[in-house]
Amino acid sequence: MLFNSFVFLIFLFVVLPVFYLLKPKGKKYFLVVASYIFYGYWDWRFTLLILLSTVIDYLVGAKIYSTQNERKRKNLLLISLASNLGILGFFKYFNFFTDTFAELSKWFGYNLDFLHLNVILPVGISFYTFQTLSYTIDIYRRKLEPANTFLDFALFVSFFPQLVAGPIERAANLLPQIQKIHNPDKEQVKSGIILITIGMFKKILIGDTCGRFVDPIFASPGSYSSLELFMGLFLFSMQVYNDFSGYSHIARGTAKLLGVELMKNFEQPLLSRSITEVWQRWHISLSSWLRDYLYIPLGGNRKGKIRTYYNLMITMLLGGLWHGASWTFVFWGFLHGLYLIIHRIMLKGRKVTSKIIWEIEKRNLHKLLGKIVFFNLIWLSTLLFFRADSFSKAFYIFVKFFDGSLGDFPLRLIKIMFAFAFVSFAIDLFELFTKKHDFLNLLKPPVRYAIVLVTWFYVLLYLFQAEPAPFIYFQF
């Protein structure tokens, strides 16, 4: 079920009142059923996979906790890793690896195309797999106690607001809230409604509308001028950010209406001053997951410079692969790894803070702006491989950028890019200065109500125009 659809709004209008009326245990049962309906709306067979994952991790988690023998604990963890990554690997990466193998085999005269299987990718599988993995790993590390009941754990895995595109929650944050689930307080309701409103605006009126420009341009780049191609890439940056951060806002807002606080997933990433900083601001739940469960176990920065660079590169390559089963995503990860290493060398041991407000207060605005613009250009160069469906297309677009053709309406294209960027950055600046994602709550009620009302009018109006567009990150 897509958040940006009427079906979801109806679903929410049914779920919320029933949830408020039920007793705590009833709330849990009801939310598990609602979450499975939410997920099964795409394809009911997906629910079997999530159920399998839930059962395995619940049993393994409990067993690891009760076992003292280190070797047995490790073996149990391996069972959890193998089953979760096995399911993910089969559904997401099987064809990727066999297709690559078949392609290589063709060089030696073998045709192994038959290895390609017709499997569908279950929505959000990468998200809930990482979430359940963190549960068993944290129990193994003795940082977490297992869920009290199977019901609690089932709800932790399937909690519908964040099921298909995160934030990838840690059990330490989400599980205690689920175990003591209760009705939201007034502040949570206020904040939840504002977050959903802003999220819908970002997703529907910025993300989806940018996508209408992006898709045809990337589909046949040969038909477009340099500036039009640049617009396609620039608007893709706006699209992917507003699409995903919009989703995260809606997810957090919906969770708040159910009395649950989810972690922030974005902190104005496009206002970053460097590639290092962006990973503290973009998809925070994934970057912190990769840091805690991959980069640090690999040795982090504790084993010398060369090993640090190696660890960074491995983390980013796997981060790229997490996004999609394609070599272009791996290359996207490689570019991020490379830029991170270069930036680390340039920093010479200095630390990167994410407090750009401090620079604003210092009034070094022109320097700050320069850094942000430079960062965004670097960001765009990586996004090209994120969006293009093949290397040949990505390189074709990259080369064509330099032919300097403007097309028939250069000023109009600039106006469109500026208008989208202005609104997107304005929301980020409001968040930055108020330090709140639900910054509209700082306004007096009549003004706030009016803004919410008018925003919903336009959101619903646009929802009437076409079939809802899926969230980009659902495919991951």
Added chain:
Amino acid sequence: MNIISKILKFFVTVVLMAVGFEMFLGATEISMPSFVDYYKEVGRTFKPNTDIIAFNEGFYLGKSNEYGYLGPAYPPEKPDSVVRIVLIGDSFVEGMQLFERMHFRSILENELRKLFGDKVQVLNFGRAGSDLRSEFVYLKNFAYKFDPDYVLFFIGASSFYRIDKNPNPLPVISGDSLIIDSSYWYSKEMQERRRYSFLRNLPSFALIKKSIKLIKSGKVMPLIFGKFYDLFAGNPDEKSGQEMIFGEKKEDKYSEINIKIIEELGKMNNDKKILVVLRDKIPGKYLSKIESEGLRTVGLNDYLDNLKRKGFDPTFWKTTKTHGHWNAEAHKLIGNYLAKILKQEL
């Protein structure tokens, strides 16, 4: 006082937000003010010099020229050395699914210029939703002002079966001849359109209009209830591309007038060379009438059918995975095909 102040603040914010949204929609071109206007002798046509954007099965970003049609602005006055070709037809000719440079008009013009130089000009007078009657009036009252040497009149089954719902001047039979009736200009509908024309300049008006259209068409329930609607109401059969564009086939209501129009085109052919481009299969009686009037036909339908047999679908759009108007590849092929035919004519 406090309540009045709150109410006032509420309404002022609503107005400011609505203005802000209008600016946002317009600047980002999510929705644009209407690009059509009505002129008594011509009916619905493009507002001159108006930015246009369309997201459909394809993507169009363009502008009407200062004379109120699409493509390069060739003025009505034509130097003697210039050979002018005008295209008349419906949305297939209008081509608001792809950029001007990919339109078959551009391909055709470029191909002809390779042989004949800059003296060849191709003008696009395609107009979505038109039928044979309104296209005929558009040719006579508007396109002819641009002094064409050749007219490529695109005709398909929809030219006869569809009824142009827009208020336009229309041909009527008076005695034995065909006259153009412009009385629609004084109709209640036109008066209302003129009175509320300012609304068409609001970007959100286009969104509201589309929503109302959707509600009226009965498609709103599947949109709201999604799969649950399919579950209870069943999934209707998928419509073909032709049906999606033209709707269900209508009966041939204006047969007599259509025959008369073909006769009239036959007479006009003595002055300007008219080529009837058959876009798809048309009823036999019209085809024989076209031939008996000495109008030359161009079998674009045969050419496209041949492509289909070879596995190329000219109306399938890969990006949106939908059937609709001619795709970019088809435009290229059509432009080249027409250029080949016109090279012999010129």
